[in-house]
Amino acid sequence: MAKDQYLVIGGSGFLGRHIVDQLRARGDSVSIFDIVQRYHDVPFFSGDITDESAIASALKQSGTTCIIHTASPPAGLTDGSIYMKVNVDGTRAVIDAAIACGVRKLVFTSSAGVIFNGTDIIDVDERLPYPDVPLDAYNDSKAKAEALVIASNGKGGLLTVALRPAGIFGPGDRQCMSGLYQVYENNQTHFQIGDNTNMMDWTYVGNVAKAHLLAADKLDLPPPAPPLSTLGKAPLSVEEVPPLSEAEKALVNTPLSTVDVTTGHFKIPTSNARPLGPYVTRPENGDELEANWEQGSAESSGRPVGRTRFDQLSEAGIARSKLHDPEQNPLQVAGQIFFITNGEPTYFWDMPRAVYQQLDQHFPGHRKPRSTIKMPKTIGLAAATGSEWFSWLTGRTATFTRFKVSFSCASKWHNIEKARRILGYEPDVGIQEGVEKMVETPAYILAFQFSSWYPTFSDASIKSTIIRPLSGEFKEYLESDSVFVPVGSEDVPPESTLLDDEDEDEEAGPSYAFPELDTKIRECVQEYGAVFPKLNFTSPRDASWLLPAGSPLKCTAPADVYMLLKSSDFVSNDLSEESVFEHCDDPDPHAGGGSPPPSEYALELVLRKWYSVNPSREMRCFVRAGRLVGISQRDTNHYDFLMELETQDKIVQTIQKFWEDKILPRWKGRQDYIFDFLLTRDLSRGHIIDFNPYSPRTDSFLFSFEELRELAQSDPSKSTALPEFRYIDSQAHPAASRNAPIHQHNMVPFEALQMSSGQHIEGFAEMWKNEQRAIEESDKSxxxxxxxxxxxxxxxxxxxxxxxxxxxxxxxxxxxxxxxxxxxxxxxxxxxxxxxxxxxxxxxxxxxxxxxxxxxxxxxxxxxxxx
Structure with a gap:
C-alpha cells in the first residue's frame, strides 16, 4: 500500500509542530497549511482556512491523501465570533475541499471540553452528549466542528475521525505555560480555589501527536465485523443484533495493563501529592496503599474483562451502538470519536505546583515560601460574579469569571479505553517527565553554557579564558562549507599539529580575517603553552580522529583553533539558537516570566589550558532530584584496571566526596544536572571538565534516562549502592564493539558513523584502510x-x-x-x-x-x- 502524503493544517502551531516532527521522524512526506511559516525545509502553503479554493490548491499541489486538521484560535478570547469563523466555517471549508480533491482521510483535533457542562466529569466515555447550553464559545465551536467532521464520514470517499485531547501541555505551549509563568514570576503560587480534591486529565503534547498518527494509519482499516446495514434484514432490538465476531471479542476482551507512565511508580513532584485519593483520617490499609503507589501492584495490572451492560464496550453496549448507526461498526476508526489523555488523572492544583517546583530548580531562590491560601468555591463564585459585574459596568474584559472558578473546582477525567483498544494508543510520556520537558526553558539551558558556570567553579576546573562576544562574521566563517583558515592566522610555529606545510593548494572562497581574535588566541597560547578550544556548550572532540595521537586537540596557533572548530560537526550545535534551544519552551520574552529573549545567547570561544588527558579517567556523573545517582565511564573503550573492585570503590568515593564538598554547596537550588569529571592518576582527586543539562540532548552513555529516574526514585534509606557506577566490562560490550551514534566516543565524522552502521570497529577500520589505499594509489597516478x-x-x-x-x-x-x-x-x-x-x-x-x-x-x- 502506498504511503500517505500528509497536509497538516495548523502545522506551525503548538500541536501541529509536534505532529510534523513525528511524521518527519518516521520518514513520511508532509506539507503545512498555515498563516505563519516556522519550518523552512517543509513545503508550506499560506492561506485562510475559510478559503476553500486556497485549501484545494494546497491539496492539489502537495498531492495530499491525508489531512490532519489542528488549526484553531486559542481558548479564552473575548470575541466568540472568531471561533465560529475559524473552527466551524474553516472546518466546513476543509471538508468541502477534501471531498472535491478526492482526499481519502481527515483527522480532526477536537477537545475533551466539548462535553463539559459545569458539573463533575468522572470517567466518562465518548457517549456523553454535548451540553444543552454551551458554557463557552471555544468548546461550543469545537463541538459544532466535530459534528461536521463525523457527519461527513463516507461522503465522496472521505474517511473521518475526531480526537478529543484533554489539557494539552508540553514544550512550546503558549497557553497553559504563559499563565503559569506569570503567576510564578509574580510570586502568586500560594493561592488556591477549592479543596483540591477534584481530578483533572492532562495530556503531554507528544502523546497527542502520537494519537493523531495512529488514527491516520488505521482510518482506512476494515471494521472487525460488517455493519448492520449489510445484513439482509435489519435488526430492530438489541436481542436481534448478531453476537460479536471473534475479531470483535478479541478487540474488547483482551486484558489491558494499567496506564503506568507515572501513576503507580512516581509521585508528581509536589508535597501535596497523595496516593489513590484524598483522605483526612489515615485508612487501616494506608501502608499497603502507599506501597502500591510507590511500586505498583499486580492487583491493579489490568482492567477486569467482565463488564456491566452499561459499559460501551460490553456486548450490549456495542449492540446499542450498532442499532444507533447501522452504517458503521463502533469498533472501527472511521466515523468515531476518541478521548485522548495521559490516563493518569491528577488533582487540579497539583499540576501547576509540579510546574512551580520544576521552575524552582531553574530559578533558585526566586519563589518565597508561603503557606497556601485556600478560597472556598462558594466564595470564589461570589467574587467572580462581582468581577463580571464590575467589568460590565466599566467596559473592561473580565479576567476572573464564574466559568473559570467552576472549571478549576470540577472533576474532569475521561475513559480512554476505546482509544487504547481501537487505536492502539498508549501514552509514552508521563506527567512528571512531561513537566520537566515543558519547563526546560532557555534560561535552564543557558545555565550550562561555559561562561555561566565557570566563574562559580573556576577553582575546581581547568584554567580557561572566555572570549565573548564573537562577531557575526566569525559565526558566518564557522558555518561556511569550505575549509580554509582566515588571513593572518597561518603564520604558525613549527610544533603546530593541524596545518600541513606541504599542502600548497589554496581553496577558493570568501576571505576572512580576525586580527583581534588572532591576537587574543596568541596571548592565551603564550600564557598556557597550548590551548584546547570549545564554544558555549560543545567541544570539537569529534575532530580528534584527524589529529596526531600524541597531541590530540592541542592548539598552538590561531590557525590550529580555526581548523579544529571547522573540522567538527559537534560545535555546529552552538551556532544557531534553534538548535541550542531545541525542545525548549519558545524563547519569547513576551510569553511570560521565565523565558528570556533570544538576544541573551551570544556565541563565545573558550580556550582551555591544554594538557594530555588519559580518557580512561574521564567520568560522566548524573545528579537527579538533588542526588548523585549514577557515574558512567565516559570513554567507552575497555580498560582492564576498571574491572578491579577496589578501583571502582575509589572512583565512586572520590567523585562523591568532590560533589559533596565542591558542587553541592554552590548549587543547592539546582536539582538536575550532569557533569563530566577527570580523575588524577592516583584516582584520589580530580576536577570538573564540563556541566550539561539533564536532558535527552546530553548523552547518557551507559545509562538510560529511565534507569536514572528509577535510581532517583529509590528509597534513600535503602539505596546504599548509590551512586551506581557503570563501566565497559569487556571488548564485547555493545558500547565498545559497535559504532552506535548514541555513543559518540569513536571520534570519527558523522558520515563515517553512518557508513559503518552495523559494523564492528575492526571491520570499519579495515574498510577505512582500504579506502586510504585506494586514495594513495590514485595519488600515485x-x-x-x-x-x-x-x-x-x-x-x-x-x-x-x-x-x-x-x-x-x-x-x-x-x-x-x-x-x-x-x-x-x-x-x-x-x-x-x-x-x-x-x-x-x-x-x-x-x-x-x-x-x-x-x-x-x-x-x-x-x-x-x-x-
Missing part, C-alpha cells in the same frame, strides 16, 4: 601524470627558447609566453596521446586531466594559440 606533463612542458620550452622561469610544477606556471602555432599543435597532440596511454583508473582520461594539474595548462595553451 596523479603524481606520475604530473611529472610527465612537466617533462612535456620543459621540452616545449626548449623548442621555443622561452617558457616559464622558476617553474616547480606544471600548474605553477603563470604564462606559457608566445608559442608558435606548430609547437602548440605538437604539444596538444602529445597531450592527447598521453591521456590515452596513462592508466587513470575508472574515471575517463579527459575528466581526470580536467580536474587536476592540466586544466590551467590546457587553458593557457589554447589562449596562447590565438595570439
Amino acid at each position: 596523479r603524481k606520475t601524470l604530473d611529472s610527465v606533463l612537466f617533462d612535456l612542458l620543459r621540452n616545449l620550452n626548449a623548442r621555443v627558447g622561452r617558457g616559464c622561469v622558476g617553474v616547480a610544477r606544471a600548474h605553477d606556471c603563470e604564462t606559457l609566453g608566445v608559442l608558435v602555432e606548430d609547437d602548440i599543435t605538437l604539444v596538444l597532440d602529445e597531450l592527447a596521446l598521453l591521456v590515452d596511454t596513462v592508466d587513470l583508473g575508472p574515471s575517463s582520461g579527459t575528466a581526470f586531466v580536467g580536474e587536476t594539474v592540466t586544466s590551467d595548462l590546457l587553458f593557457k595553451a589554447a589562449e596562447a594559440s590565438h595570439l
Whole structure:
C-alpha cells in the first residue's frame, strides 16, 4: 500500500509542530497549511482556512491523501465570533475541499471540553452528549466542528475521525505555560480555589501527536465485523443484533495493563501529592496503599474483562451502538470519536505546583515560601460574579469569571479505553517527565553554557579564558562549507599539529580575517603553552580522529583553533539558537516570566589550558532530584584496571566526596544536572571538565534516562549502592564493539558513523584502510601524470627558447609566453596521446586531466594559440 502524503493544517502551531516532527521522524512526506511559516525545509502553503479554493490548491499541489486538521484560535478570547469563523466555517471549508480533491482521510483535533457542562466529569466515555447550553464559545465551536467532521464520514470517499485531547501541555505551549509563568514570576503560587480534591486529565503534547498518527494509519482499516446495514434484514432490538465476531471479542476482551507512565511508580513532584485519593483520617490499609503507589501492584495490572451492560464496550453496549448507526461498526476508526489523555488523572492544583517546583530548580531562590491560601468555591463564585459585574459596568474584559472558578473546582477525567483498544494508543510520556520537558526553558539551558558556570567553579576546573562576544562574521566563517583558515592566522610555529606545510593548494572562497581574535588566541597560547578550544556548550572532540595521537586537540596557533572548530560537526550545535534551544519552551520574552529573549545567547570561544588527558579517567556523573545517582565511564573503550573492585570503590568515593564538598554547596537550588569529571592518576582527586543539562540532548552513555529516574526514585534509606557506577566490562560490550551514534566516543565524522552502521570497529577500520589505499594509489597516478606533463612542458620550452622561469610544477606556471602555432599543435597532440596511454583508473582520461594539474595548462595553451 502506498504511503500517505500528509497536509497538516495548523502545522506551525503548538500541536501541529509536534505532529510534523513525528511524521518527519518516521520518514513520511508532509506539507503545512498555515498563516505563519516556522519550518523552512517543509513545503508550506499560506492561506485562510475559510478559503476553500486556497485549501484545494494546497491539496492539489502537495498531492495530499491525508489531512490532519489542528488549526484553531486559542481558548479564552473575548470575541466568540472568531471561533465560529475559524473552527466551524474553516472546518466546513476543509471538508468541502477534501471531498472535491478526492482526499481519502481527515483527522480532526477536537477537545475533551466539548462535553463539559459545569458539573463533575468522572470517567466518562465518548457517549456523553454535548451540553444543552454551551458554557463557552471555544468548546461550543469545537463541538459544532466535530459534528461536521463525523457527519461527513463516507461522503465522496472521505474517511473521518475526531480526537478529543484533554489539557494539552508540553514544550512550546503558549497557553497553559504563559499563565503559569506569570503567576510564578509574580510570586502568586500560594493561592488556591477549592479543596483540591477534584481530578483533572492532562495530556503531554507528544502523546497527542502520537494519537493523531495512529488514527491516520488505521482510518482506512476494515471494521472487525460488517455493519448492520449489510445484513439482509435489519435488526430492530438489541436481542436481534448478531453476537460479536471473534475479531470483535478479541478487540474488547483482551486484558489491558494499567496506564503506568507515572501513576503507580512516581509521585508528581509536589508535597501535596497523595496516593489513590484524598483522605483526612489515615485508612487501616494506608501502608499497603502507599506501597502500591510507590511500586505498583499486580492487583491493579489490568482492567477486569467482565463488564456491566452499561459499559460501551460490553456486548450490549456495542449492540446499542450498532442499532444507533447501522452504517458503521463502533469498533472501527472511521466515523468515531476518541478521548485522548495521559490516563493518569491528577488533582487540579497539583499540576501547576509540579510546574512551580520544576521552575524552582531553574530559578533558585526566586519563589518565597508561603503557606497556601485556600478560597472556598462558594466564595470564589461570589467574587467572580462581582468581577463580571464590575467589568460590565466599566467596559473592561473580565479576567476572573464564574466559568473559570467552576472549571478549576470540577472533576474532569475521561475513559480512554476505546482509544487504547481501537487505536492502539498508549501514552509514552508521563506527567512528571512531561513537566520537566515543558519547563526546560532557555534560561535552564543557558545555565550550562561555559561562561555561566565557570566563574562559580573556576577553582575546581581547568584554567580557561572566555572570549565573548564573537562577531557575526566569525559565526558566518564557522558555518561556511569550505575549509580554509582566515588571513593572518597561518603564520604558525613549527610544533603546530593541524596545518600541513606541504599542502600548497589554496581553496577558493570568501576571505576572512580576525586580527583581534588572532591576537587574543596568541596571548592565551603564550600564557598556557597550548590551548584546547570549545564554544558555549560543545567541544570539537569529534575532530580528534584527524589529529596526531600524541597531541590530540592541542592548539598552538590561531590557525590550529580555526581548523579544529571547522573540522567538527559537534560545535555546529552552538551556532544557531534553534538548535541550542531545541525542545525548549519558545524563547519569547513576551510569553511570560521565565523565558528570556533570544538576544541573551551570544556565541563565545573558550580556550582551555591544554594538557594530555588519559580518557580512561574521564567520568560522566548524573545528579537527579538533588542526588548523585549514577557515574558512567565516559570513554567507552575497555580498560582492564576498571574491572578491579577496589578501583571502582575509589572512583565512586572520590567523585562523591568532590560533589559533596565542591558542587553541592554552590548549587543547592539546582536539582538536575550532569557533569563530566577527570580523575588524577592516583584516582584520589580530580576536577570538573564540563556541566550539561539533564536532558535527552546530553548523552547518557551507559545509562538510560529511565534507569536514572528509577535510581532517583529509590528509597534513600535503602539505596546504599548509590551512586551506581557503570563501566565497559569487556571488548564485547555493545558500547565498545559497535559504532552506535548514541555513543559518540569513536571520534570519527558523522558520515563515517553512518557508513559503518552495523559494523564492528575492526571491520570499519579495515574498510577505512582500504579506502586510504585506494586514495594513495590514485595519488600515485596523479603524481606520475604530473611529472610527465612537466617533462612535456620543459621540452616545449626548449623548442621555443622561452617558457616559464622558476617553474616547480606544471600548474605553477603563470604564462606559457608566445608559442608558435606548430609547437602548440605538437604539444596538444602529445597531450592527447598521453591521456590515452596513462592508466587513470575508472574515471575517463579527459575528466581526470580536467580536474587536476592540466586544466590551467590546457587553458593557457589554447589562449596562447590565438595570439
